[in-house]
Amino acid sequence: xxxxxxxxxxxxxxxxxxxxxxxxxxxxxxxxxxxxxxxxxxxxxxxxxxxxxxxxxxxxxxxxxxxxxxxxxxxxxxxxxxxxxxxxxxxxxxxxxxxxxxxxxxxxxxxxxxxxxxxxxxxxxxxxxxxxxxxxxxxxxxxxxxxxxxxxxxxxxxxxxxxxxxxxxxxxxxxxxxxxxxxxxxxxxxxxxxxxxxxxxxxxxxxxxxxxxxxxxxxxxxxxxxxxxxxxxxxxxxxxxxxxxxxxxxxxxxxxxxxxxxxxxxxxxxxxxxxxxxxxxxxxxxxxxxxxxxxxxxxxxxxxxxxxxxxxxxxxxxxxxxxxxxxxxxxxxxxxxxxxxxxxxxxxxxxxxxxxxxxxxxxxxxx
Amino acid sequence: xxxxxxxxxxxxxxxxxxxxxxxxxxxxxxxxxxxxxxxxxxxxxxxxxxxxxxxxxxxxxxxxxxxxxxxxxxxxxxxxxxxxxxxxxxxxxxxxxxxxxxxxxxxxxxxxxxxxxxxxxxxxxxxxxxxxxxxxxxxxxxxxxxxxxxxxxxxxxxxxxxxxxxxxxxxxxxxxxxxxxxxxxxxxxxxxxxxxxxxxxxxxxxxxxxxxxxxxxxxxxxxxxxxxxxxxxxxxxxxxxxxxxxxxxxxxxxxxxxx
Ligand SMILES: [Zn+2]
Ligand SMILES: [Zn+2]
Numbered sequence: 001x002x003x004x005x006x007x008x009x010x011x012x013x014x015x016x017x018x019x020x021x022x023x024x025x026x027x028x029x030x031x032x033x034x035x036x037x038x039x040x041x042x043x044x045x046x047x048x049x050x051x052x053x054x055x056x057x058x059x060x061x062x063x064x065x066x067x068x069x070x071x072x073x074x075x076x077x078x079x080x081x082x083x084x085x086x087x088x089x090x091x092x093x094x095x096x097x098x099x100x101x102x103x104x105x106x107x108x109x110x111x112x113x114x115x116x117x118x119x120x121x122x123x124x125x126x127x128x129x130x131x132x133x134x135x136x137x138x139x140x141x142x143x144x145x146x147x148x149x150x151x152x153x154x155x156x157x158x159x160x161x162x163x164x165x166x167x168x169x170x171x172x173x174x175x176x177x178x179x180x181x182x183x184x185x186x187x188x189x190x191x192x193x194x195x196x197x198x199x200x201x202x203x204x205x206x207x208x209x210x211x212x213x214x215x216x217x218x219x220x221x222x223x224x225x226x227x228x229x230x231x232x233x234x235x236x237x238x239x240x241x242x243x244x245x246x247x248x249x250x251x252x253x254x255x256x257x258x259x260x261x262x263x264x265x266x267x268x269x270x271x272x273x274x275x276x277x278x279x280x281x282x283x284x285x286x287x288x289x290x291x292x293x294x295x296x297x298x299x300x301x302x303x304x305x306x307x308x309x310x311x312x313x314x315x316x317x318x319x320x321x322x323x324x325x326x327x328x329x330x331x332x333x334x335x336x337x338x339x340x341x342x343x344x345x346x347x348x349x350x351x352x353x354x355x356x357x358x359x360x361x362x363x364x365x366x367x
Numbered sequence: 368x369x370x371x372x373x374x375x376x377x378x379x380x381x382x383x384x385x386x387x388x389x390x391x392x393x394x395x396x397x398x399x400x401x402x403x404x405x406x407x408x409x410x411x412x413x414x415x416x417x418x419x420x421x422x423x424x425x426x427x428x429x430x431x432x433x434x435x436x437x438x439x440x441x442x443x444x445x446x447x448x449x450x451x452x453x454x455x456x457x458x459x460x461x462x463x464x465x466x467x468x469x470x471x472x473x474x475x476x477x478x479x480x481x482x483x484x485x486x487x488x489x490x491x492x493x494x495x496x497x498x499x500x501x502x503x504x505x506x507x508x509x510x511x512x513x514x515x516x517x518x519x520x521x522x523x524x525x526x527x528x529x530x531x532x533x534x535x536x537x538x539x540x541x542x543x544x545x546x547x548x549x550x551x552x553x554x555x556x557x558x559x560x561x562x563x564x565x566x567x568x569x570x571x572x573x574x575x576x577x578x579x580x581x582x583x584x585x586x587x588x589x590x591x592x593x594x595x596x597x598x599x600x601x602x603x604x605x606x607x608x609x610x611x612x613x614x615x616x617x618x619x620x621x622x623x624x625x626x
Pocket of ligand 2 (some may be wrong): 509
């Protein structure tokens with residue numbers, strides 16, 4: 001191979017530069033070269049060795065080591081030909097030249113292999129860090145849901161094995177998944193991102209404020225401000241989480257579905273009157289966007305023992321506590337301390353029952 | 368266009384309206400009948416709302432013959448579009464308007480719900496306020512009963528008041544057969560196959576709220592409107608087998624058995 005060939009883009013960066021591949025991180029070669037990271041992929045990808053070489057832009061073997069090469073070329077897919085395929089980078093400069101159809105098999109194998117490695121890479125330390133940078137730059141877009149106020153989303157797969165579903169977007173504000181707005185992503189396999197990535201991301205970066213742009217847009221008219229103010233008031237009125245609680249079930253209260261709960265649930269109206277739940281076309285899906293006013297209610301372990309526990313069986317608070325509170329004011333989140341033996345609220349205070357979400361009241365309802 | 372062909376009550380081509388609804392970005396609008404536009408009763412109150420009202424109305428109804436400079440023409444053009452929008456909000460809640468919007472809904476002219484579990488349910492345009500210039504148009508999904516932003520920036524700037532707060536709800540009252548079945552399915556965040564505890568706990572709390580609502584409806588002998596409830600329950604049972612372990616706060620947490 002002559003040294004005059006111009007410096008070409010690596011296979012990886014050219015793959016990530018393709019239209020529709022904007023969600024992909026560039027997997028580092030170090031990661032791919034560590035065999036441990038590729039465990040089990042050989043059986044999932046046809047022409048694995050060739051695909052891996054293509055991804056890494058390496059030539060098959062050290063030059064002129066014919067025998068060695070032959071030994072590995074024991075599968076029938078390796079067709080010899082003297083026709084030099086064009087349009088390929090270094091992989092095309094191999095001595096054992098392949099027919100174009102063969103190359104397209106390798107090319108699609110390389111894409112599959114890269115995708116499967118990518119799924120693993122983005123849950124590794126360097127990979128998740130790289131995705132964090134893309135997240136900050138809003139490379140994955142924002143949630144289409146109005147009440148999520150342009151919260152940044154992350155790619156997700158609904159399946160970890162390829163060939164099932166295309167890539168979706170996970171919104172941490174409403175904890176739901178959406179189809180990417182642009183159809184060019186409808187050819188990208190969701191397995192290349194996997195089911196684990198977005199949740200692991202938010203468990204890793206607990207300091208990320210996922211709320212979205214809660215600030216009122218400039219130039220909004222008074223009426224809209226009034227709506228937003230009313231919503232904001234509804235939120236404050238219904239946020240009864242004790243202010244010293246720093247974590248419930250491992251998540252800071254302000255990061256637990258911030259797009260959900262009072263003020264973030266669509267209330268259907270006709271000429272200003274609420275549509276009653278009892279109407280045939282009345283609301284049935286509010287539960288999907290609900291969140292308790294006091295999120296410590298989601299501490300099921302404590303609730304369970306509060307409701308069923310005899311004093312003798314009740315485990316130590318240290319063992320079962322899923323709620324962390326800050327010890328006094330100005331205590332950093334890092335130094336959060338387990339709350340020991342503190343009683344929160346009496347049992348039976350069920351937010352759902354008499355909450356402002358209840359649409360049973362007949363007043364002003366159209367039915 | 369279908370809307371145009373159905374315009375049998377008009378014996379001449381509606382140039383301006385035809386141009387307006389076929390312009391790029393105006394896909395959410397239906398064509399308002401000539402008859403409706405020329406009945407002054409339907410325009411009550413709009414004369415004070417719109418600059419150059421009479422000229423604008425003349426333009427919309429193709430009887431404009433006012434000799435003016437380009438700036439003026441442009442101002443009238445702008446008023447005409449605003450007038451069309453405000454009349455549109457009133458028109459689409461009439462029998463004829465609802466029928467036209469229903470046809471557009473069936474063709475998914477307003478787009479499809481981006482929520483995966485809604486399985487491409489067609490959307491309807493809506494406004495969060497009936498007051499003009501308050502907030503841009505949003506899209507309502509009758510399957511998840513939530514609001515979404517239009518994908519295209521061309522649509523994202525249309526005034527929501529041109530569709531109003533009531534239209535989409537009226538449409539389903541008038542055509543209840545168009546109501547999609549609601550789904551109890553939901554996305555469950557997982558890490559390495561384990562449900563994420565915080566999200567799962569919230570999901571169980573929400574499911575309790577849903578069951579309370581269903582009980583209220585059953586007590587009142589009202590249909591709940593959920594699809595394949597039996598299938599859902601079966602699915603949940605299957606799910607329960609791997610249900611015990613959840614991940615969260617850096618360790619797997621065992622949720623207490625539901626009593
Ligand atoms: Zn969201
Ligand atoms: Zn939906």
